[in-house]
Amino acid sequence: MAAPCVSCGAAVFYRIFLGGRVSLARRQGVWKAAAAELQIGAGSQILRLRHTTGVTTKKNVAALRRETYTVEFIKKQIEEFNIGKRHLANMMGEDPETFTQEDIDRAIAYLFPSGLFEKQARPIMKHPEQIFPKQRAIQWGEDGRPFHFLFYTGKQSYYSLMHEAYGKLLDIEKRQNQLQAKGLFSENTKTKDLIGSRWLIKEELEEMLVEKLSDQDYAQFIRLLERLLTVQCGAEEEFVQQFRRSVTVQSKKQLIEPLQYDEQGMAFSTSEGRRKSAKAEAIVYEHGSGRIKVNGTDYLLYFPVTQDREQLMFPFHFLDRLGKHDVTCTVSGGGRSSQAGAIRLAMAKALCSFVTEEEVEWMRQAGLLTTDPRVKERKKPGQEGARRKFTWKKR
């Protein structure tokens, strides 16, 4: 049950393009035969590579070879994954038919708890298509002629995409000219809502086309798409939307504390904050005169240093509410500066409940609501501190 996750999703490509590198051992014979055939055909590539296969030793062969997965291998992995999924559902006592990927993730996190910080190092069980990188099939037939007409450009998918997009652009312009000639051209400005979505980044485009691109190629492509957008087109929307991804709005994730009311009817709100190893809890009252009490003493006495008091001032000053709230807080741990930072975070979070959503968003952008993730770095063996090495002596 531990390894049903190894699988490859290359179902789209029926043949595996080896790029001249040596395949799995049992394919060697077939390959050499094929190489002998292809030797005759054009392809100085293959000639060159044949030399390398002769010269290299076993070790170098292993290094040269990329991870290639045959179609059968990938299919087998997919089957194993599905069976494993059903077994997992059974184990967790859920219905195998309606066992989604999130359920799988939860189950794996439950069965194999890991304390590793790097999320990608933890155990995962995902569909083989997401794990094995996409591979390209052999792009030419048995006679050596490539399938695609743009094969010899080197980046056939990219150029075909550009060709297609430009063709669409010309079509639209032709249609618009015809309409204008007929006089039926209407200036309908349908401005699409571009906010909330972004263009694909270069890595995503490369992944989509399974080809390496250069920065200039990518820039050219995006420019062409934007030109498509500016021209009023109704029909090509889906084509362009393929290349946009939505951007999640961050601010909705902020949790706002509910207000509580004490005996006199005064509203107050509580929240906590942390910084390094200091923990603080702050209670902010709605109406007050700007007095702050820390662990029972006035903040002037608790923080004799001006810098700490400036930290406390920051949330109130940002929201322009300097003398309007009373605060009582308790803090423990850490040093003076981290205690001040912890109290600041706690106060800012507590203030969220008295303040509009927009101002909460401003606070988040100002960094008042984020817990500072910096902690003391671990000391490593062989070094004097986290980064400092021992004194280097020449002899």
Add this chain to the structure above:
Amino acid sequence: LDPGRFLDTGSQGSRSLAAHPGNQAPDDRPRAVSRTSEKDPARHAEQHEGLHYDIPLQDMRTLFPHSLPPRFSMQVKTFSEACLMVRKPALELLRYLKNTNFAHPAVRYVLYGEKGTGKTLSLCHVIHFCAKQDWLILHVPDAHLWVKNCRGLLPSTHNRQRLDQPIQASIWLKNFKTTNDRFLSQIKVQEKYVWNKQESTEKGSPLGEVVEQGITRVKNATDAVGVVLKELKGQSRAGRFRLLVAVDGVNALWGRTTLKREDKSLVAAEELALVHNLRKMVKNDWHGGAIVLTLSQTGSLFKPRTAYLPQELLGKEGFDALDPFVPILVSNYNRKEFESCIQYYLENSWLQHEKAHTEEGKQQLLFLSSANPGQLERLCAHL
């Protein structure tokens, strides 16, 4: 007391306008006035609360030759004027002093409060008042200076067990002379004092001679101080003059010292002759004057930073010795005083930051200093 003073708003307004040409927007509410022209502390009353009055520099040199807190004296030098703010504790104290009955034993007033709230300057205000009223002022600027960092301790000539501090005593005598010059010729000594084989002071000679003796013969300075204190105490009963004993940092008299003898043994406070005599002075077994004391944590030894109550700073011994006393709490600025202080700095062009005169800037300063005068002064020094 007749409230015959007036606030010279007209001249204040023109003066502040001159200080800020053109950048004050005309607003309906009255501009905050921070000064009063009432120079005589005797006539200060509640309507002067929060306003600054200035002391002529001549008086400064006579009254306070040694005794201002260092930051305040730097401010005086910078602004070339000495302005004190009239505040409630000082006003209260002045009222008590005006109503003292000189037949009763001297009342002890203790100014206490958090660090930086203005105890020492309130004391200076009271001293100025008393000087104007022609009292004799016995001012010890900082008693802590007598229990730490003293070099040259000598065994006392008068009493074998005690120790002398010639340097501190002679400095004090010099300053005492500057302050009370006119009295020194009037007061006559009641007994004969023999300093050493050659020198002695006859009965009936003016006190000035004793003081001179102390200044010239540094070895006898401490004894001279003791003599002065004893004489003044004895003679204030007679009623020829009124005596004000003002000690800043009185908790030093009952605390620990950091002084050591040559054999590295610690000196207790009562083994110092100066401290011993001053303790006798502060006892209320004489009449014809008043005793105003200030507690101070700033220079104190072995006391935690947050201690400010008389019980904490004086310890049991000191508290019992000073009991009964009138405690006067000096607290942080209230809103009006704070505004007045900011206005004063603005008028002297001390705050150069462009946001200093806006409401927002004032709120920030209020928060950061938490209306503590000392903190506010330090903050404004940066702007």
